[in-house]
Amino acid sequence: MRIVLETYGSRGDVEPMVGLAVRLRALGAEVRVCAPPDFAQLLDEADVPLTPVAWPIRALATGAIPGKEKAGLADISAELTAMAYEAVAGVAEGCAAVVATGSFPALAGTRSTAEKLGVPYVFTSFSPCYLPSSHQPPLRRPGQVIPPEVTGNRELWDLHAEHMETLFGETVNAHRASVGLPPVSGVRDHVFTGHPFLAADPVLGPWQETPELDVTQTGAWIRPDERPLPAGLEAFLAAGAEPVYVGFGSMPMRGASAPEISRAVIEAVRTQGRRVLLGSGWADLGSIDDRDDCFVVGEVNQQALFRRVAAVVHHGGAGTTTTAARAGAPQVIVPQVADQPYWAGRVSELGIGTGHDGPTPTAESLSAALKIALAPETRARAAAVAGTVRTDGADQAAKLLLDMVGRSGSAPSES
Known part of the structure; x- marks a missing residue:
């Protein structure tokens, strides 16, 4: 069984995926990680194959990519969506599932790849605050204006969805059209799906059940680190x-x-x-x-x-x-x-x-x-x-994922 893990982000987005990769491999799965090229050494040390995605993340974050210093969000998003699609498409055909996290445009490209190939897709969040819930307000996106009369959490999440549509909807659907996929409405919920994983510790980042989502909280994905200190x-x-x-x-x-x-x-x-x-x-x-x-x-x-x-x-x-x-x-x-x-x-x-x-x-x-x-x-x-922080999150997620795919032939988060 082969699993593809995709993330585009900093070390905090990649390290947990390495933790999951190690546990999946210990359970007999073949694993490949699609991530920024910055983390080639990290993946090599874990003996997990890397497929590079897009630009080095540090260079992008610090404005060091030639020609991208003044690029707007729309241009960066369009390129990143396409590059993530191509990277995952090159390794995901015939795999059992794609698990993805990180930058939203890269997630959108990965979601489209999974759909195009007919491969089950699982979105994962490392923090409860990214997931729509009546129990908490959303994080405010850059440039988002909240009317003062809107105070309820559900209404705030509705505005969040609208804002995400404004930021990414046209870009995502233009790319989908270019690869022969139909347009989608509500890109946030399309990418997040109705059944995400939450890889956060239940004490540090608890999830309260909500009608909006069916969330599986596994605990944080920790990669055991045995390196000696210098x-x-x-x-x-x-x-x-x-x-x-x-x-x-x-x-x-x-x-x-x-x-x-x-x-x-x-x-x-x-x-x-x-x-x-x-x-x-x-x-x-x-x-x-x-x-x-x-x-x-x-x-x-x-x-x-x-x-x-x-x-x-x-x-x-x-x-x-x-x-x-x-x-x-x-x-x-x-x-x-x-x-x-x-x-x-x-x-x-x-x-x-x-x-x-x-x-x-x-x-x-x-x-x-x-x-x-x-x-x-x-x-x-x-x-x-x-003493209450769980250390078995990656193991729990690996077992759940393999069990779900093995029982049904599909992951829980396809819709």
Whole structure:
């Protein structure tokens, strides 16, 4: 049995798919991942074949694709839809199912590929806040204007669907026509389907049953990471008290330059009497002086690292939030985009940390947030919640997927 997994996004969109791929393969399935070319090494380390999709995601996000610096959303969406379609079409014929997540235009192209080939399709969200529900409002899309009289969740989701239609409907249907498929109305619901998977931990990101969707919540898809920490990092950790880790992953920070952000976060951590461990990431964080209480790392095994820090300051991606919670590390989330404000809210509600007010931290604002995260009661609550975080989400999803396909010859999310 062969399964194709598709995602176009940052590491937070790719890493869970690798976790699912590893579990599917352990259960006897053949797996291929379609993802941005940036992640060739990650897939190679997991011994999972990669089919590259579109442009390198970091170059696109930072405006480094020649000729795309001033491209509008419509042009990028049209190209990405077509490129995802072609990439998946090249490997999905005859497969048992296509599982997809990530960027909406790439999802639309993947959905069309599955339909064209007659292959079952499963949409997956890594955060509850992306899924229409009467229990929560939608995330506001860029450029979307909400009339002040519209306050009910269902009405807000209806407006969200209309806005998605405005943004992507024409593009999606133009591409569908080009490959011989009929037009669809309601592109959001067409792509999301009525039966999505939700790969989020039930404690951190709970789903409440709603008439709008039949959601299967599996738990987060975690790829076990057995890599040792670098020798220099081990030496730094051993040289003093637990540091505060600050890293913003695949997020170029808004509102300030890399040196300004670096200075603000280092000074904030020092104000709390702690050593600081910087994850350079796309924000390009770096040291501001030659003091030995600061150490800079690149991409490392966060599953191992977060068990050895006093707190984690990060952007609020679903994967980083789950990894920190699983490690029992108090968190400060500095949300930038997308579902990150949702995770900041959940961390605050659970008492395992706090959300920073706004996307650009100053030494003063981050120091105030760290004071909450480093309080003994927050640490105790984080340790208690850590024991409730599930680690079997990818295994559960793999078994469900194979069972569904095996029993019916189709996945649950075709409509």
